[in-house]
Amino acid sequence: MTAPLLSDALGPRGRRRTLVASVVAGVGVAALLAVVLRRFQAEGELAGELWSPLLDAGTLRYLGAGLLNTLKLAAAAMVLALALGGVLALGRLAKGRPLRWLAGVVVEFFRGFPLLLLLLFSVFGLRSLGYDLPLFWSIAGALALYNGAVLAEIFRAGILSLDRGQSEAAQVVGLRDWQGMAYVILPQAVRRMTPAIVSQLVTLLKDTSLAYFVQYTELLRRGQLTGGFDRNLLQVSIAVALVYILVNFLLGRLARRLEVRQRRRLGAGALTVTGGPEDLVAAGGPGAGAP
Amino acid sequence: MSLTLLGWLGAFGIGLLVASFRVSPVPPLRWFGATYVELVRNCPLTVLFFLFWFGLPNAGVQLPRFPSAVIVLAVYTSSFVAEAIRAGVNTVAAGQAEAARSLGLTFGQVLGQVVLPQALRSVVAPLGNVFIALIKNSSIAYTISIVELTGQAQTLAIRTAEVIPVFGAAAAAYLVLTLPSGAAVGFLERRLAVRR
Numbered sequence: 452m453t454a455p456l457l458s459d460a461l462g463p464r465g466r467r468r469t470l471v472a473s474v475v476a477g478v479g480v481a482a483l484l485a486v487v488l489r490r491f492q493a494e495g496e497l498a499g500e501l502w503s504p505l506l507d508a509g510t511l512r513y514l515g516a517g518l519l520n521t522l523k524l525a526a527a528a529m530v531l532a533l534a535l536g537g538v539l540a541l542g543r544l545a546k547g548r549p550l551r552w553l554a555g556v557v558v559e560f561f562r563g564f565p566l567l568l569l570l571l572f573s574v575f576g577l578r579s580l581g582y583d584l585p586l587f588w589s590i591a592g593a594l595a596l597y598n599g600a601v602l603a604e605i606f607r608a609g610i611l612s613l614d615r616g617q618s619e620a621a622q623v624v625g626l627r628d629w630q631g632m633a634y635v636i637l638p639q640a641v642r643r644m645t646p647a648i649v650s651q652l653v654t655l656l657k658d659t660s661l662a663y664f665v666q667y668t669e670l671l672r673r674g675q676l677t678g679g680f681d682r683n684l685l686q687v688s689i690a691v692a693l694v695y696i697l698v699n700f701l702l703g704r705l706a707r708r709l710e711v712r713q714r715r716r717l718g719a720g721a722l723t724v725t726g727g728p729e730d731l732v733a734a735g736g737p738g739a740g741a742p
Numbered sequence: 743m744s745l746t747l748l749g750w751l752g753a754f755g756i757g758l759l760v761a762s763f764r765v766s767p768v769p770p771l772r773w774f775g776a777t778y779v780e781l782v783r784n785c786p787l788t789v790l791f792f793l794f795w796f797g798l799p800n801a802g803v804q805l806p807r808f809p810s811a812v813i814v815l816a817v818y819t820s821s822f823v824a825e826a827i828r829a830g831v832n833t834v835a836a837g838q839a840e841a842a843r844s845l846g847l848t849f850g851q852v853l854g855q856v857v858l859p860q861a862l863r864s865v866v867a868p869l870g871n872v873f874i875a876l877i878k879n880s881s882i883a884y885t886i887s888i889v890e891l892t893g894q895a896q897t898l899a900i901r902t903a904e905v906i907p908v909f910g911a912a913a914a915a916y917l918v919l920t921l922p923s924g925a926a927v928g929f930l931e932r933r934l935a936v937r938r
Contacts, residue, residue, distance in 0.1 A: 469768060472767075472768045473768050473770050476768050476770040477770040480770055563878075563916070563917050563920040563921055563924075564916065564917065565879075565881040566878070567881045567882055568881060657784075657785075659786075660786035660787075660789055661882070663788055663792075671786075674792075675796070678796070683800075684796045684797050684800060685798065685800040686797075687797075688792050688793040688796060689797065691789060692789050692790070692793055695786055695789055696780075696784040696785050699784035700780060
């Protein structure tokens with residue numbers, strides 16, 4: 452929570468004015484909510500029979516299985532994306548120019564590509580070409596390609612954010628390139644990158660809802676099915692949205708916890724790669740933190 | 743394209759407003775801003791579209807396709823804009839705001855004339871990323887079947903079964919849009935950079 456840095460400690464008149472503004476703003480927010488609720492009431496959307504199916508054991512089990520599918524998909528895609536991102540990042544930092552160039556092209560291409568198109572291609576496109584992958588893996592593959600490319604940039608920014616002296620010192624004590632990377636650079640870089648990685652994983656989890664378009668029965672698709680059945684699409688979609696918000700909020704909390712813990716361990720001056728402007732300069736272009 | 747531009751205008755307006763809420767001295771506005779950002783940012787865009795398109799008509803709110811797509815994109819993107827701007831406000835040295843206050847400027851003047859102009863310059867790059875993401879997200883608007891770049895590719899694909907060249911062309915069109923945007927952002931950033 453940001454403290455109101457932009458105003459002084461207030462005198463009596465200022466406090467009174469803030470109080471008045473608070474009341475006005477509070478009333479405004481409450482009025483906004485009231486308008487929405489009135490609208491729902493007027494259209495009969497608050498009726499118990501529209502909300503109660505959400506608590507029905509069958510519906511809950513059905514939606515729960517959908518959430519499980521979402522999480523399975525996210526987990527598989529996360530593992531693939533992290534591996535791919537690592538490989539691509541190392542490729543971009545490699546000594547050989549062709550390798551660097553190739554990894555750069557792959558990263559730029561998949562990062563600039565709308566994920567939905569990639570997904571449609573990997574499901575329908577490959578199918579029409581005669582490759583019949585299981586639905587689950589073609590979705591996970593598309594998610595991994597896109598997020599892997601983004602993660603590669605995060606990794607690269609993290610590795611480049613380390614002082615040159617670190618790799619020079621590794622050379623001086625006689626470590627080979629890969630040893631220096633594995634024992635000196637990566638352990639430090641990974642710690643700095645953790646918050647950015649977790650927030651990219653939140654994005655990945657949100658992206659799994661795109662699987663809705665290719666008929667994979669994850670949370671949203673299942674929500675649509677049960678909402679169509681019980682005629683309570685509005686209620687179901689609110690519930691589904693809340694579930695996503697809750698899961699992602701918890702992941703975000705985790706990211707912040709990790710960041711705080713690391714600050715404490717490494718001292719207040721510890722750097723983190725957050726995807727902010729200064730990291731983007733290091734990464735040489737748009738990177739983390741985009742929706 | 744017009745979807746992206748209108749969405750951006752809306753997102754920037756809402757984002758700026760919400761960011762000002764979050765740094766204002768009025769607690770309810772700060773809470774409202776924080777809640778809004780957390781809710782919208784953690785909700786997948788697809789789900790927002792779904793809510794707007796399938797949910798709200800039940801409550802008697804039915805808008806034509808194009809405006810509702812613009813609204814959804816604007817609302818979703820605004821949460822990221824707000825976060826970027828807030829990060830920018832935090833990078834402005836505290837002395838700037840203190841100096842402005844010592845001149846007797848009010849909160850609105852401090853924010854509008856001293857802090858925001860500096861904050862916005864420092865967040866050109868993140869805002870550019872948000873804009874590029876918006877271009878790509880506009881492809882999701884195809885669900886509500888706006889005749890738009892990706893939407894056309896999809897119907898074409900079904901009709902002709904010649905999927906690859908069509909997807910290839912659509913992808914190329916997107917890359918043509920996104921890659922120069924990246925370059926333009928870099929240029930803008932250099933142009934607006936403050937020498938320190």
